[in-house]
Amino acid sequence: MDRVYDHLVTLLGDKFEVPADRIAPDATLGDLELDSLAVVELYVTLQEQWKIPLDDSAATADLTVEDVARTVTELLGAQAPGRGTA
Amino acid sequence: MGEEIAVTGIGLVTPGGIGAEQTWETVCAGRSTAHTDPALRDAPVDLSCRVPPLESGRGRLWRFDRSTRFLLIAAREALASAQLNPADWDCGRVAVVIGTAAGGIGTLETQHHKLLATGPTALSPMTLPAFLPNMAAGHLALELGVTGPSLQTSTACASGATALITAAFLLRAGACDIAVAGGTDAMVTPLCAAAFAKMGALSTRCDAPARASRPFDKDRDGFVLGEGCGLLVLERRQHADARAARVLAVLAGHGTTSDAHHPTAPHPTGAGLRSATSMALTGAGADPTDVDHVNAHGTSTPLNDAAEAAAIRDLYAPRHPTVTSAKGVLGHTMGAAGAIEAALTAMSIARRTVPPTANFTTADDSTTGIDIVHGTSRPQPIRLALSHSLGFGGHNTVLAFTSA
Numbered sequence: 001m002d003r004v005y006d007h008l009v010t011l012l013g014d015k016f017e018v019p020a021d022r023i024a025p026d027a028t029l030g031d032l033e034l035d036s037l038a039v040v041e042l043y044v045t046l047q048e049q050w051k052i053p054l055d056d057s058a059a060t061a062d063l064t065v066e067d068v069a070r071t072v073t074e075l076l077g078a079q080a081p082g083r084g085t086a
Numbered sequence: 087m088g089e090e091i092a093v094t095g096i097g098l099v100t101p102g103g104i105g106a107e108q109t110w111e112t113v114c115a116g117r118s119t120a121h122t123d124p125a126l127r128d129a130p131v132d133l134s135c136r137v138p139p140l141e142s143g144r145g146r147l148w149r150f151d152r153s154t155r156f157l158l159i160a161a162r163e164a165l166a167s168a169q170l171n172p173a174d175w176d177c178g179r180v181a182v183v184i185g186t187a188a189g190g191i192g193t194l195e196t197q198h199h200k201l202l203a204t205g206p207t208a209l210s211p212m213t214l215p216a217f218l219p220n221m222a223a224g225h226l227a228l229e230l231g232v233t234g235p236s237l238q239t240s241t242a243c244a245s246g247a248t249a250l251i252t253a254a255f256l257l258r259a260g261a262c263d264i265a266v267a268g269g270t271d272a273m274v275t276p277l278c279a280a281a282f283a284k285m286g287a288l289s290t291r292c293d294a295p296a297r298a299s300r301p302f303d304k305d306r307d308g309f310v311l312g313e314g315c316g317l318l319v320l321e322r323r324q325h326a327d328a329r330a331a332r333v334l335a336v337l338a339g340h341g342t343t344s345d346a347h348h349p350t351a352p353h354p355t356g357a358g359l360r361s362a363t364s365m366a367l368t369g370a371g372a373d374p375t376d377v378d379h380v381n382a383h384g385t386s387t388p389l390n391d392a393a394e395a396a397a398i399r400d401l402y403a404p405r406h407p408t409v410t411s412a413k414g415v416l417g418h419t420m421g422a423a424g425a426i427e428a429a430l431t432a433m434s435i436a437r438r439t440v441p442p443t444a445n446f447t448t449a450d451d452s453t454t455g456i457d458i459v460h461g462t463s464r465p466q467p468i469r470l471a472l473s474h475s476l477g478f479g480g481h482n483t484v485l486a487f488t489s490a
Contacts, residue, residue: 015148040211
């Protein structure tokens with residue numbers, strides 16, 4: 001979870017230019033000013049980077065950063081070891 | 087033609103540099119930017135003229151195709167050059183008119199690969215907004231907060247010039263007071279390189295990239311694929327004067343015609359180009375004897391340069407204007423070319439300097455007698471200069487610029 005959360009913070013900062021001091025586990029994607037397209041792009045990017053079947057139809061601005069990190073972590077745990085490549 | 091249209095700002099992102107000044111210096115040095123391109127390693131011809139590395143990809147850039155990134159950078163320079171601040175202008179009185187030949191073709195290719203390799207779940211939600219041909223203008227209007235007309239033109243390699251003409255029409259019709267207009271394209275992609283190679287349009291001088299693009303030269307064998315963006319800020323002269331803007335040049339006339347001859351080859355006598363030139367000169371209240379300089383389309387393909395040279399030779403004889411083509415340095419920047427070359431033409435007038443045609447060393451029958459500037463830049467006072475653009479589909483556009 002920590003590894004995924006840290007990666008998410010980096011991604012949000014680098015690609016979506018969210019200031020690091022605004023990112024917190026309980027901050028929603030909407031709080032971080034990610035619009036509907038950006039939320040889907042976040043999911044598509046995570047899906048590609050971690051090679052996981054992340055369902056972007058469930059991506060909404062109401063999700064918190066922690067929610068997203070937990071979902072990714074659960075999907076990674078369901079896969080064979082070593083497939084997370086971010 | 088009606089009220090004068092003033093050029094009050096210029097922004098360039100080209101293989102010659104990011105910024106008008108860098109581009110001008112590279113073009114005046116006659117320094118080719120063509121290189122072997124690793125991204126085209128599987129293409130039949132792997133040469134390109136690339137824009138230098140852009141600033142970091144942080145922020146909203148993930149949303150945009152490469153061609154739109156060029157546009158946003160060029161717009162910043164053009165507005166600074168015109169001393170315009172979007173925070174101050176009446177956003178409903180500003181137009182955005184952008185030409186492109188291929189829209190976001192790079193995005194389309196990338197996303198199509200993802201679709202084939204991984205399936206629809208891999209697609210970016212920005213696939214359509216990044217590649218649709220109208221979206222460069224749409225994104226720029228959004229970024230600048232412009233609520234006036236926002237249009238896209240597509241006349242292949244004349245697109246940028248067509249955008250400038252369209253902007254002039256909008257200004258004269260009173261639809262806006264300021265127009266940010268030009269062209270952008272990023273067509274250095276495997277698909278485009280292979281497609282142009284299939285047509286025999288590209289230079290195959292892959293062992294000597296710097297000498298590959300050689301407009302009007304006897305040994306020309308095709309163009310080098312380029313990319314970039316050119317933007318001008320246009321205003322009615324009265325509007326520019328009212329805000330004490332610096333006028334860099336005047337768009338005094340313009341003409342646009344169709345060849346109705348062949349899908350890709352220009353009319354061999356340059357008939358359509360000559361008609362467009364006549365329209366531009368009429369608009370400028372001038373005749374061929376008034377033309378001091380021509381910034382030619384000059385792609386370095388055997389057919390284009392012969393047809394264009396025929397039009398120049400016949401129209402201006404015996405008093406020949408100086409002629410140059412930037413494509414020996416920048417390659418062919420596709421839908422951006424007309425706007426980039428319009429900017430260079432305006433700069434030639436303002437700086438009394440004609441850049442050289444890189445790699446032109448030997449005339450052939452079609453170019454004999456034409457004063458093609460080559461070797462080094464030539465100092466020249468210019469009262470009236472033309473910028474030619476020709477595009478697949480038989481599009482011809484000519485822009486006539488005069489000094490301020």
